[in-house]
Amino acid sequence: MAGYDPQTIERKWQEVWAEERTWEVANPGQPGHAADKPKAYVLEMLPYPSGEPHVGHLKCYAVGDAIAHFRRRHGFEVIHPMGYDAFGLPAENNAIKTGESPRAATERSIESFRRQFREWGISIDWSRELGTHTPEYYRWTQWIFLRLFERGLAYRDEAPVQWCPKDATVLANEQVVDGRCERCGTPVEQLRLEQWFFRITAYADRLLADFDRLESWPEHVVTMQRNWIGRSEGAEVTFRCGEVGLDFPVFTTRPDTLFGATFFVLAPEHPELQRLVSGTPAEAAVREYVNDVARASAEERGDEARPKTGVPLGRSVVNPVNGEEIPMYVADYVLMEYGTGAIMAVPAHDARDYEFAKAFDLPVRRVIEGEDEEAATDAEGLPYAGDGPMTGSGRFDGKHNREAYGEIVEWLASEGRGHEAVNYRLRDWLVSRQRYWGAPIPVVYCEACGEDGRAATVPVPDDQLPVELPEIDDYAPQGKSPLAAAEDWVATECPRCGKAARRETDTMDTFVDSSWYFIRYLDSLNEEAAWDRAAADHWLPVDQYIGGVEHAILHLMYARFFTKALADLGYLGVQEPFANLFTQGMITRDGAKMSKSKGNTVSPADYVERFGADTARTYVCFMGPPERGGDWSDEGVEGVNRFLSRLWRLCEEVEGRESAEVDASGSEGDTRALLAKAHWAIDKVTRDFQRGFQFNTAISAVMELVNDAYRLKDDLYGDERGTAAVRFATATAGSLIFPFAPHLGAEVWERLAGGRVWETPWPQADPDLLSSDTVTLVVQVNGKLRDRIEAATDAPESELIELARASEKVRRHLDGKQVVKEIVVPGKLVNLVVR
RNA sequence: GCCGGAGUGGCGGAAUUGGAAUACGCAAUUGAUUCAAAAUCAAUCGCCCGAAAGGGAUUGUGGGUUCGAGUCCCACCUCCGGCACCA
Numbered sequence: 053m054a055g056y057d058p059q060t061i062e063r064k065w066q067e068v069w070a071e072e073r074t075w076e077v078a079n080p081g082q083p084g085h086a087a088d089k090p091k092a093y094v095l096e097m098l099p100y101p102s103g104e105p106h107v108g109h110l111k112c113y114a115v116g117d118a119i120a121h122f123r124r125r126h127g128f129e130v131i132h133p134m135g136y137d138a139f140g141l142p143a144e145n146n147a148i149k150t151g152e153s154p155r156a157a158t159e160r161s162i163e164s165f166r167r168q169f170r171e172w173g174i175s176i177d178w179s180r181e182l183g184t185h186t187p188e189y190y191r192w193t194q195w196i197f198l199r200l201f202e203r204g205l206a207y208r209d210e211a212p213v214q215w216c217p218k219d220a221t222v223l224a225n226e227q228v229v230d231g232r233c234e235r236c237g238t239p240v241e242q243l244r245l246e247q248w249f250f251r252i253t254a255y256a257d258r259l260l261a262d263f264d265r266l267e268s269w270p271e272h273v274v275t276m277q278r279n280w281i282g283r284s285e286g287a288e289v290t291f292r293c294g295e296v297g298l299d300f301p302v303f304t305t306r307p308d309t310l311f312g313a314t315f316f317v318l319a320p321e322h323p324e325l326q327r328l329v330s331g332t333p334a335e336a337a338v339r340e341y342v343n344d345v346a347r348a349s350a351e352e353r354g355d356e357a358r359p360k361t362g363v364p365l366g367r368s369v370v371n372p373v374n375g376e377e378i379p380m381y382v383a384d385y386v387l388m389e390y391g392t393g394a395i396m397a398v399p400a401h402d403a404r405d406y407e408f409a410k411a412f413d414l415p416v417r418r419v420i421e422g423e424d425e426e427a428a429t430d431a432e433g434l435p436y437a438g439d440g441p442m443t444g445s446g447r448f449d450g451k452h453n454r455e456a457y458g459e460i461v462e463w464l465a466s467e468g469r470g471h472e473a474v475n476y477r478l479r480d481w482l483v484s485r486q487r488y489w490g491a492p493i494p495v496v497y498c499e500a501c502g503e504d505g506r507a508a509t510v511p512v513p514d515d516q517l518p519v520e521l522p523e524i525d526d527y528a529p530q531g532k533s534p535l536a537a538a539e540d541w542v543a544t545e546c547p548r549c550g551k552a553a554r555r556e557t558d559t560m561d562t563f564v565d566s567s568w569y570f571i572r573y574l575d576s577l578n579e580e581a582a583w584d585r586a587a588a589d590h591w592l593p594v595d596q597y598i599g600g601v602e603h604a605i606l607h608l609m610y611a612r613f614f615t616k617a618l619a620d621l622g623y624l625g626v627q628e629p630f631a632n633l634f635t636q637g638m639i640t641r642d643g644a645k646m647s648k649s650k651g652n653t654v655s656p657a658d659y660v661e662r663f664g665a666d667t668a669r670t671y672v673c674f675m676g677p678p679e680r681g682g683d684w685s686d687e688g689v690e691g692v693n694r695f696l697s698r699l700w701r702l703c704e705e706v707e708g709r710e711s712a713e714v715d716a717s718g719s720e721g722d723t724r725a726l727l728a729k730a731h732w733a734i735d736k737v738t739r740d741f742q743r744g745f746q747f748n749t750a751i752s753a754v755m756e757l758v759n760d761a762y763r764l765k766d767d768l769y770g771d772e773r774g775t776a777a778v779r780f781a782t783a784t785a786g787s788l789i790f791p792f793a794p795h796l797g798a799e800v801w802e803r804l805a806g807g808r809v810w811e812t813p814w815p816q817a818d819p820d821l822l823s824s825d826t827v828t829l830v831v832q833v834n835g836k837l838r839d840r841i842e843a844a845t846d847a848p849e850s851e852l853i854e855l856a857r858a859s860e861k862v863r864r865h866l867d868g869k870q871v872v873k874e875i876v877v878p879g880k881l882v883n884l885v886v887r
Numbered sequence: 888g889c890c891g892g893a894g895u896g897g898c899g900g901a902a903u904u905g906g907a908a909u910a911c912g913c914a915a916u917u918g919a920u921u922c923a924a925a926a927u928c929a930a931u932c933g934c935c936c937g938a939a940a941g942g943g944a945u946u947g948u949g950g951g952u953u954c955g956a957g958u959c960c961c962a963c964c965u966c967c968g969g970c971a972c973c974a
Contacts, residue, residue: 055926271891271892272890272891272892272968272969275890275891275969276890276891276968276969276970278890279889279890279891279969279970279971280969280970282970282973284973284974286974302974303973303974304974305973305974306974317974353972354971354972355972356888356971356972358972360972383972384972385972385974386972386974387972387973387974389973390973390974391973391974394974395974396974397974398974402974403888403972404972404974405974407972475973475974476973477970477973601968601969604969605969674899674911674912675899675900675912676899676900677900680892680893681967682899682900683898683899685898685899685913687898687912687913687914688899688912688913690913691911691912691913692912694912694927695911695912697926697927701927739903743903748899748900748901748911748912749900749901749902749910749911751911751912752900752901752910752911752912753910753911755911755912756910756911759911762928828907830906830907832906832907832954832955834954834955835906835953835954835955836955837907840907872954873954874954875906875954875955877906880906880907881906881907881955883906883954883955884954885954885955
């Protein structure tokens with residue numbers, strides 16, 4: 053008898069799937085479209101092709117493929133495509149180091165991913181494959197850019213930007229972590245540069261509100277996005293500086309504390325700072341302070357533990373609620389990027405203002421009485437962030453602050469000194485990158501069309517797309533895009549006037565590429581349009597999206613923004629791209645994140661070669677709940693391999709034996725028990741799929757089934773009905789393991805049941821076999837387990853109590869005591885309460 | 888600091904509605920097979936007392952609700968993730 057040889061089995065089925073193009077699906081109107089089936093769009097986040105696939109990829113696609121198979125066998129027409137997020141910095145940095153072109157390195161990596169995905173047996177519709185770095189794809193990325201530009205959703209502006217000196221590029225706010233470049237860890241510097249932005253802030257409210265439209269997203273992902281958008285309701289209030297004749301609006305969430313404002317602070321970057329101090333005694337000190345702040349890193353400035361610093365301006369503003377003059381300061385704890393870059397300081401009710409007031413010996417005026425002791429921090433109960441009755445607030449005294457809140461805003465509005473306002477933490481998305489390996493921004497600058505000596509920004513017409521990325525030799529960044537050196541490419545004609553013009557040399561952030569790829573899959577060969585609206589309407593939204601939680605904020609929010617913008621432009625009929633989201637946990641090794649530098653990486657290819665793809669896939673699904681992380685264990689892999697080998701041997705053994713038809717109602721004893729176990733496993737696996745993809749317990753149920761079949765088989769081989777039960781149990785195990793181990797599942801099914809398991813509907817558990825005539829009755833005395841008794845399932849309560857009292861083990865604990873209560877849970881237990 | 892999530896054997900983890908704690912897997916131990924090993928098969932396997940029968944304690948800690956709590960409530964501790972001078 054041949055042993056389990058995954059290489060042979062896996063190659064056999066992979067050839068079948070490739071030759072027959074088993075997983076390809078057709079769009080409506082195309083030949084082969086399954087109009088009678090409901091659709092399901094199952095999608096894993098597309099890989100970034102760098103080097104070889106790692107175990108994170110294996111897990112992601114193993115989980116997604118299991119879901120795709122499960123849906124198919126429930127009668128869905130499943131679209132399950134694949135592509136590559138191929139633009140990006142790592143390939144370019146590699147090019148700078150080695151001189152190899154990013155295109156060559158990326159193509160090589162894609163070839164490796166493609167081959168391994170086939171070797172893993174992932175059920176991909178390869179006819180829809182795409183790479184974001186191909187002109188056929190980025191042509192349409194550029195097309196979308198132009199549509200956003202037309203609508204004012206893409207714009208160019210000078211802005212303080214996060215600059216990574218090592219990568220020599222601007223970063224999105226999202227790519228700055230703890231004041232450092234997310235990619236290389238270099239402290240980030242602030243510069244003012246002309247940059248391209250997408251106006252995602254225009255969608256802030258809808259991005260928040262439409263969480264309601266999602267079917268099932270992990271709660272923590274929604275929370276993270278909600279915090280990231282950071283909506284705050286409050287008021288904008290205007291403070292006037294009479295001396296220089298300037299109004300300074302501030303945003304506050306606490307207009308109820310206005311009477312407690314004792315000073316006023318501007319951010320060091322505030323544009324009016326110069327005017328306020330120019331020619332005054334404060335000028336020199338302010339300038340020095342602002343320069344110091346500019347030199348400090350974002351990390352230093354963001355440190356909350358640092359004592360508050362600042363400089364008085366020698367000016368004052370008038371508090372609109374009481375006409376009081378309060379002094380102005382500049383301090384770096386006020387941020388230019390949020391609100392208006394200026395604040396009213398209420399030290400009695402704000403911890404930061406309080407700290408500043410203490411450092412500069414400024415008055416602290418309490419305007420809300422404490423009623424919530426926990427909200428206070430020092431002995432006098434200050435600063436106090438809680439609620440309570442107002443004091444020192446003129447005609448609002450005695451009112452509760454919550455009540456006064458609205459009245460104060462109304463009053464300010466009627467005086468023209470303020471109004472309700474909403475602020476967001478979310479900033480517009482900075483999309484331009486001074487790098488080579490990305491989609492060129494399809495814009496030219498034309499002096500002739502410009503005015504006042506400024507070049508006009510002229511979009512490249514659609515019929516001139518794509519603006520192709522030229523081949524260059526030197527990829528090293530020099531503060532501007534390496535593309536700037538490609539003079540032949542940069543020098544062009546203005547599409548508007550035909551005179552000499554220059555191309556935009558920045559490229560787009562790769563997150564732009566991945567914000568719409570899931571739409572392109574639906575019509576990836578279309579040369580006339582980015583996609584056909586009918587195809588998009590048919591397949592969208594993605595029914596199940598699967599990926600790492602590291603994309604919880606950036607990618608998922610950008611894709612949501614694109615979907616909404618494209619829907620507004622009439623190109624899509626959905627508001628949300630991903631109805632259901634599943635985030636898989638990270639696999640570690642020796643308790644640490646895998647990295648090449650630590651030398652603790654796991655190469656999926658090694659394990660696929662040694663144990664087969666089925667083992668590798670099943671193992672990553674069995675390690676623990678897929679949404680949680682887990683530590684890779686070689687012994688664990690071997691355990692799963694043992695299980696699949698047992699299933700294989702069982703299949704080979706039973707295949708050659710004569711057996712009867714399965715007859716559940718005519719079976720008894722072990723024959724019936726094994727059939728019942730098979731139906732229990734069907735029920736368990738099905739429910740585990742439906743209950744949030746609990747694959748670890750689903751697989752353990754199949755293990756139990758195989759173990760039972762193994763234990764009982766030698767007795768059951770005695771008659772043909774028993775053999776039939778073993779055969780049924782084994783075929784069922786193959787059918788149930790198929791979503792995880794598709795090759796072995798297909799092989800077992802073909803041998804024992806005949807035909808193709810993926811064309812076989814998912815099995816249904818027989819309710820008659822899920823219940824039995826007798827149950828184990830648990831008997832407790834005072835809640836402690838004392839005996840277990842077999843009892844008829846339908847026995848009345850009185851009989852169960854009698855049975856319980858009759859037990860010798862129970863009697864021992866009743867001796868000399870009085871039973872004061874009898875609790876019966878039918879079919880489960882009897883609890884006797886004694887005194 | 889704020890917002891999430893989690894604490895169960897030697898390890899990964901299971902436990903449906905409040906009703907058998909530790910399924911399944913790993914590791915370990917013993918036996919069978921073998922010249923031997925691997926592989927396979929059979930069995931044991933959380934802790935304490937006990938030769939055994941049996942008993943006791945036990946799901947991060949301390950309380951509570953209940954006939955009964957890993958599960959519900961209150962307080963606390965620890966770990967992980969996210970955000971963080973956001974007015």
